[in-house]
Structure formats: structure tokens, C-alpha cells
Amino acid sequence: MAVIQAKEPRVDERLMKPGKFEITQDTTFTVWIHVKERDGRWIIMNGPAKGVETNSIVFRMWTYEEMIEMRKMATAYDSQKRIHMIDNDALNRLKIQKLMVSWTFDKDNPRLKIQHVNGVMTDEGWKAFISLQPNIGSYIIDEMNKVYEFNG
Amino acid sequence: MNLMGRKNARQKCAELFDPDRVTVRVKTSCRLGFCLPDKDGDEEHTAVFATMTFGDNYAIDQATSYEVEIGEQFGSGKKITTHVSDVNEFKRLIVKKNLLAWSLDIPIERDQTGWMTSDSYARVSSIPAPLLEAFVSGFEESIEVSSEEEEKISRQCSVLFSKSGHGVTDACEAISRFCTLGNFSEKFGINRDLLPKMPYKEFLLLKIVIAKESDALRVQQPKSQSSSAGQGGRSRPSRSVKIPLPGSGGAS
Numbered sequence: 359m360a361v362i363q364a365k366e367p368r369v370d371e372r373l374m375k376p377g378k379f380e381i382t383q384d385t386t387f388t389v390w391i392h393v394k395e396r397d398g399r400w401i402i403m404n405g406p407a408k409g410v411e412t413n414s415i416v417f418r419m420w421t422y423e424e425m426i427e428m429r430k431m432a433t434a435y436d437s438q439k440r441i442h443m444i445d446n447d448a449l450n451r452l453k454i455q456k457l458m459v460s461w462t463f464d465k466d467n468p469r470l471k472i473q474h475v476n477g478v479m480t481d482e483g484w485k486a487f488i489s490l491q492p493n494i495g496s497y498i499i500d501e502m503n504k505v506y507e508f509n510g
Numbered sequence: 511m512n513l514m515g516r517k518n519a520r521q522k523c524a525e526l527f528d529p530d531r532v533t534v535r536v537k538t539s540c541r542l543g544f545c546l547p548d549k550d551g552d553e554e555h556t557a558v559f560a561t562m563t564f565g566d567n568y569a570i571d572q573a574t575s576y577e578v579e580i581g582e583q584f585g586s587g588k589k590i591t592t593h594v595s596d597v598n599e600f601k602r603l604i605v606k607k608n609l610l611a612w613s614l615d616i617p618i619e620r621d622q623t624g625w626m627t628s629d630s631y632a633r634v635s636s637i638p639a640p641l642l643e644a645f646v647s648g649f650e651e652s653i654e655v656s657s658e659e660e661e662k663i664s665r666q667c668s669v670l671f672s673k674s675g676h677g678v679t680d681a682c683e684a685i686s687r688f689c690t691l692g693n694f695s696e697k698f699g700i701n702r703d704l705l706p707k708m709p710y711k712e713f714l715l716l717k718i719v720i721a722k723e724s725d726a727l728r729v730q731q732p733k734s735q736s737s738s739a740g741q742g743g744r745s746r747p748s749r750s751v752k753i754p755l756p757g758s759g760g761a762s
Contacts, residue, residue: 377615379545379637387542419544422605423632425639430598437580442597509546509640 381421386459387510389415389501391494400491415461415498420453420506428452450499453506454487455479463490529702531610532559534648538641545637547644557612557645559604562653566607574599601646606631608649659684693720 376382392403394410403410420428432449433442455478463486464470472483479487487495504510524533539551560566574596581590606626611618614637619630626634635642659682666678666685678685694700697720700708 376636377633379614379616379641380633381544381636381638385544385638387544420639421636422639422642423602423635425643426598426602426635430596433596433598435578435594437578440580442594505542505546506639509548509644510541 381419383418385419386416387419387505389417389498391415391497391501393494400494402493402497413462415502416459417453417502417505418457418459420457424456425506428456450503451484453502454499455484457502457506458487530561532561532649532652533557534559534645534652536641536644536648546640555613555641555645557649558610559608559645559649559652560610562604562608562649567653570600570603570607571595573603601643602635604646604649605634605642609634609645612645690717 391413392406392410393400393413394403394407395401406412428449429444431452432445434445435441436443458472458479460472461470464472470486470489472486473480474483490498521533524531534557536547536555536557537549537551538545538553538555539548540546540553541548545553545555575593576596577591578594579589580592582588583590607624609618609626616633616637617630618634619627621627662682663684666682669675670678670685681689691702691705694705694716698716705713
């Protein structure tokens with residue numbers, strides 16, 4: 359009777375395993391946001407406390423290639439100043455659409471659910487993001503950029 | 511000598527004896543689960559780049575330049591265009607062309623043309639962007655001439671090449687290289703590859719004689735074009751007498 363041995367991973371899978379420094383879909387970081395409702399508005403708090411609601415937003419780390427591509431898309435040549443200018447609003451939008459993986463704002467509100475198609479956030483997902491209060495949106499972008507642009 | 515001094519000396523020596531390589535060191539730390547640049551980090555990673563040559567720069571510049579419209583000609587309405595280099599694409603091509611080796615566990619492979627292969631670049635560029643950007647920025651610093659540096663060169667050149675100039679004290683890198691290399695190459699045929707290997711005492715002796723020669727000739731010929739490294743750390747214009755190479759005839 360033939361003995362079936364435990365299946366080993368294919369040679370190419372063993373060889374092509376990502377290195378310690380390579381970005382995969384699991385290379386993520388989380389931005390935490392603590393908010394409290396006051397007079398019908400959401401105020402951002404420093405940390406968790408009584409009556410403070412905590413949400414998290416998960417982002418994937420960007421690779422060098424993604425950084426170059428996104429910056430290219432957000433850069434335009436200013437013929438008056440004769441220099442290349444980065445449109446930071448466009449760049450932030452690209453980062454959110456391509457690198458934001460999930461968030462917890464949708465736990466009580468399915469309308470805020472984030473969907474992706476081919477790794478890019480859908481237009482509905484982007485509309486959900488911009489429907490947040492501006493102070494919350496700005497806070498998320500600032501915290502995200504601390505990692506992407508200022509090394510954490 | 512303290513540890514930092516020894517490290518700097520080793521680095522300068524490596525630059526001098528291997529001018530074809532630029533080593534960039536980046537302090538890092540592991541935060542949020544991945545390796546990011548951190549000036550107070552406890553780890554250090556290095557990347558070795560091929561020195562950006564004129565040819566490299568020309569090739570990359572040609573590959574990344576594109577035409578942009580900058581206005582219209584008055585009257586005819588004809589569009590005026592110029593060519594500009596795509597700064598982002600330039601950064602990508604620097605990695606493909608000049609990154610030779612690094613301390614990360616991702617192999618770097620090149621094809622026969624000297625460019626990184628597509629497969630290799632796909633893996634190299636999949637590391638966290640801030641880390642590779644720190645390496646590239648470090649490399650770019652080795653190419654750039656800062657505005658302060660340019661101002662210093664202008665200031666020292668105006669002294670060096672003035673009619674009453676007696677040389678420059680505390681010469682900047684550009685002046686120092688121009689004078690030393692120019693003079694040793696002109697007189698003895700010693701180029702930038704051979705000069706670092708020259709016995710230092712011999713170099714000092716020749717430098718003193720060059721300075722004396724320069725002083726003596728200044729009296730006879732007040733106007734001069736070239737320059738030499740002089741005595742007491744002064745770089746000064748040369749009124750050189752060319753020393754013939756062995757076998758090339760008598761002294762001039």
C-alpha cells in the first residue's frame with residue numbers, strides 16, 4: 359500500500375516567499391481615533407475614556423513602486439514657477455483609495471462599509487470617507503501621513 | 511581617536527579609494543511591524559550605489575524628460591514648449607540604474623546592460639517606501655551641489671582668479687580638487703586614480719615646490735589661467751612648468 363506523505367510546499371513557493379522587508383497584503387498598520395459626541399458634533403479626544411468611542415482604520419504600508427506611481431499621478435508641472443508641484447489633496451485621496459484596507463466606522467452603519475475592486479476602493483467607499491466630519495477625516499489623513507511621509 | 515572619528519576616517523578612505531561607489535547608511539528601527547528610517551534607531555542598513563556619472567545622468571535625464579507647454583508666442587500665438595525631467599521617474603530609474611547592493615535580504619540582479627532586471631526591481635521596490643526613499647535621498651545628497659556650496663565656490667573663485675590673488679585659505683572641495691588634480695595631472699600626469707596612492711611626504715614636497723614655482727613665476731608673469739595647491743593650506747594659481755614624463759625628452 360502506498361504511503362501518502364505530507365505535502366511539502368512547491369519549490370517555487372519556497373523560493374519566492376517574501377523576504378523580511380517585503381510588503382505583503384498583511385503589512386498593515388492601524389490608526390486609532392477616539393471621539394466623543396458633544397453638542398451634536400464629534401470631538402477628537404486624546405485617548406480612551408468614559409463616553410469616548412474608539413474606532414480604528416487599517417492601512418497597508420506603501421511600497422516604493424506605489425509611492426512613485428501615486429506621486430507621479432499627483433504631480434504636475436507648474437509652467438509659471440517652472441517647478442514640479444505635488445497636489446497633496448490628490449495624493450491623500452490616492453493613498454486612501456489604494457491603501458486603506460478597512461475601518462470600524464461601519465460596525466453600526468452598513469452604509470459606511472468600505473469595498474474594494476481590484477485593490478482599489480470603490481467610489482462609494484470614497485464617498486463614505488468624505489461623508490465623515492472634516493475634523494475626523496483630517497485626523498485620519500494626518501495620522502496616516504505620519505507613517506507614510508514622516509517614518510511613523 | 512573616538513569611535514565616530516574612526517568611522518568617518520574609514521568612510522572617507524573608502525570614498526577616496528573607491529570613487530566609483532557611494533555607500534549610504536540609514537539608521538532604522540522596527541516600528542508598527544516594519545523597518546522604518548529612524549535617526550535614533552538601533553539598527554543600521556546600508557545601500558551601495560554606483561557613483562552617478564555624467565553618462566548615467568544623461569541617460570536617465572533623456573529617459574525621464576517630457577515636453578511641457580510654458581506659454582504662447584506673442585502675436586503669432588505659437589505654443590512655446592520646453593523639456594523637463596520627471597522627478598518621480600528619475601527616482602525610480604536611479605534605483606534601477608545605480609543601486610548595486612544592500613544589507614537587506616532581497617537580492618539585486620542586473621542584466622548585461624547593467625540595469626536591474628524587471629523581476630529584481632519588482633522585489634526591490636516592494637520594501638517600505640520610506641526605507642528605500644531614505645537610501646535614494648542619501649544617494650541624491652552625494653550628487654547635489656547645495657546653494658551654500660555654490661556660493662562658497664563663487665566667492666573663492668573670485669579671490670583665486672583675481673589679478674592680485676595670492677591663493678585661497680581653507681579651500682572648499684571644488685577649489686581644492688581643481689588645484690590639486692589640475693596641477694598634478696598637468697605637471698606629472700598623475701590623475702585622480704593615482705593621486706590617492708601617492709606617498710604623502712612626496713605629495714607635500716611637490717606641493718611646496720609647486721607653490722614656490724608659482725610665487726617665482728608670479729613676479730615674471732602676473733597674468734595666469736591655471737592654479738595649484740600651495741604651501742600652508744593655500745590653493746593658488748599656477749604658473750607651471752611642465753615636468754616631462756620619463757622617456758619623453760628633456761626638461762622644459
